[in-house]
Amino acid sequence: MYYYIVNPAAGGGKVNKIQERLTERLKRLGVFGEFVKSTGPDDVAKLARLGISKGYKTIVAVGGDGTINEVMNTLMDNEKVALGIIPTGTTNDLADNLGIKDWYSATGILAARKIEEINLGKVGDRYFVTSVAIGFEPRIAHLRRLSKGNLPEKIKFSLSMLKHASAYKPIKAYLRFDNSYEAEAECFNIFIAGESFSPIKKKQKGASSKQLLDTVVITKVPGSKALKYGYLPKITSVEWPKISVFHSKRIDIETRKPTDVTADGQLIGQTPIGITTSEKTIRVIVSKKRKI
Amino acid sequence: MFEKPKTELAPTKSHGAETIVGTSVKLKGNIKSDGDIIVDGVITGEVKTKGSVVIGKNANILANVKATNVSVSGMVQGNIEAVERLELTESGKVLGDISASILSIAPGAIFTGKSQMAASHQEKEIEPVVEIEEIIETEKKKEEK
Numbered sequence: 001m002y003y004y005i006v007n008p009a010a011g012g013g014k015v016n017k018i019q020e021r022l023t024e025r026l027k028r029l030g031v032f033g034e035f036v037k038s039t040g041p042d043d044v045a046k047l048a049r050l051g052i053s054k055g056y057k058t059i060v061a062v063g064g065d066g067t068i069n070e071v072m073n074t075l076m077d078n079e080k081v082a083l084g085i086i087p088t089g090t091t092n093d094l095a096d097n098l099g100i101k102d103w104y105s106a107t108g109i110l111a112a113r114k115i116e117e118i119n120l121g122k123v124g125d126r127y128f129v130t131s132v133a134i135g136f137e138p139r140i141a142h143l144r145r146l147s148k149g150n151l152p153e154k155i156k157f158s159l160s161m162l163k164h165a166s167a168y169k170p171i172k173a174y175l176r177f178d179n180s181y182e183a184e185a186e187c188f189n190i191f192i193a194g195e196s197f198s199p200i201k202k203k204q205k206g207a208s209s210k211q212l213l214d215t216v217v218i219t220k221v222p223g224s225k226a227l228k229y230g231y232l233p234k235i236t237s238v239e240w241p242k243i244s245v246f247h248s249k250r251i252d253i254e255t256r257k258p259t260d261v262t263a264d265g266q267l268i269g270q271t272p273i274g275i276t277t278s279e280k281t282i283r284v285i286v287s288k289k290r291k292i
Numbered sequence: 293m294f295e296k297p298k299t300e301l302a303p304t305k306s307h308g309a310e311t312i313v314g315t316s317v318k319l320k321g322n323i324k325s326d327g328d329i330i331v332d333g334v335i336t337g338e339v340k341t342k343g344s345v346v347i348g349k350n351a352n353i354l355a356n357v358k359a360t361n362v363s364v365s366g367m368v369q370g371n372i373e374a375v376e377r378l379e380l381t382e383s384g385k386v387l388g389d390i391s392a393s394i395l396s397i398a399p400g401a402i403f404t405g406k407s408q409m410a411a412s413h414q415e416k417e418i419e420p421v422v423e424i425e426e427i428i429e430t431e432k433k434k435e436e437k
Contacts, residue, residue: 181321181337183313219316244314244333247325 002026002033002084002110003056005047005071007063010089015062018088018103025104029111033058044070058082058285060110062103064089065265072264072282073127076120082283084110091265094130097197099287109287116286121194121213122278128263129282131193132275134253136168136218138262170219172256173271177248183217185244191216192251192275213277215251217244250276315350329359331366349383362392364401375410
């Protein structure tokens with residue numbers, strides 16, 4: 001049986017508009033179950049624990065990256081329970097990376113039940129699947145949904161990106177890698193991800209960085225590149241001469257002033273912060289068309 | 293037609309990912325890697341890799357460098373040990389001792405220090421001479437008979 005944790009506030013209440021069609025489709029596909037609604041910030045984790053204690057084998061997060069991250073932090077290392085996702089949030093990057101485009105296709109993916117074990121990284125005392133960002137990225141996280149919208153929304157996104165990029169002042173950051181070396185730089189953005197979610201194109205297939213985190217430091221972004229950056233393309237040193245790339249198991253980051261840190265697109269704290277690889281995994285129901 | 297002169301090192305068969313120290317990044321400590329390293333910033337410490345190290349025009353390195361291949365277009369104050377090839381381009385400056393199997397210094401490059409060619413390369417050059425001498429001697433013996 002499936003246990004659905006619904007965040008009714010996600011995506012500006014999107015789930016309320018689709019609720020009838022969603023339940024109807026889940027019933028038709030034979031994956032209907034118990035529905036519970038969260039009422040506050042810590043509610044999602046509590047409900048997830050309740051679902052596990054009731055013996056459900058699939059906990060489905062109905063919401064955005066924040067809701068999924070909350071459920072994920074409760075389910076990790078649980079070999080019996082799988083995480084399902086129905087994206088209805090403002091930002092759905094995690095679902096997108098797992099090949100789950102919208103709520104409709106998500107229901108089909110749930111029914112197909114293709115489960116994969118995904119490695120997690122650790123940031124502070126929390127775990128993440130996709131990436132951690134510090135600097136410009138957290139500033140524009142709320143705009144990202146526009147980049148996937150219709151043409152007027154895309155134009156709005158492009159204009160906002162240019163405005164934000166030109167007004168953004170780089171932050172002075174100190175990065176320490178594996179207690180081996182330190183880097184000091186004025187940073188436009190710092191992006192940390194495991195190989196699966198790294199924006200860096202690998203020169204060679206099978207480059208052995210699976211157990212490492214890629215840290216991409218962008219010191220400056222010219223206006224012409226800011227827009228491209230907004231869409232988070234795969235980047236190379238040729239396209240981005242102002243980038244630095246490091247590989248390590250642990251990164252400790254300090255900034256002159258406390259700066260926002262996002263993990264899986266959600267604000268999780270401020271600098272100083274430590275990010276490490278971890279042995280923790282989570283079982284996730286993914287699409288066959290997943291990007292990782 | 294004419295072949296373009298080589299300005300960049302061919303990538304080494306490394307097993308790790310590429311590390312890039314970009315411009316305006318100051319790095320302190322010991323970088324150890326299995327992959328290639330590209331430097332355009334400032335490094336103080338030590339650089340060691342099984343891959344190649346490419347030191348760009350804007351780079352300033354106060355460190356010893358050890359790699360399979362090394363290309364220098366910027367400033368290095370320290371010793372360089374290249375297992376295979378060391379290349380100083382016309383803008384390269386090295387203040388320190390160097391060792392390599394294959395050494396290439398372009399006109400305009402500045403190098404102050406001792407240079408040493410790796411023993412394996414020298415042996416390769418000596419081997420054919422011995423063979424020729426042996427052939428000559430055996431031919432002489434044949435003639436004498």
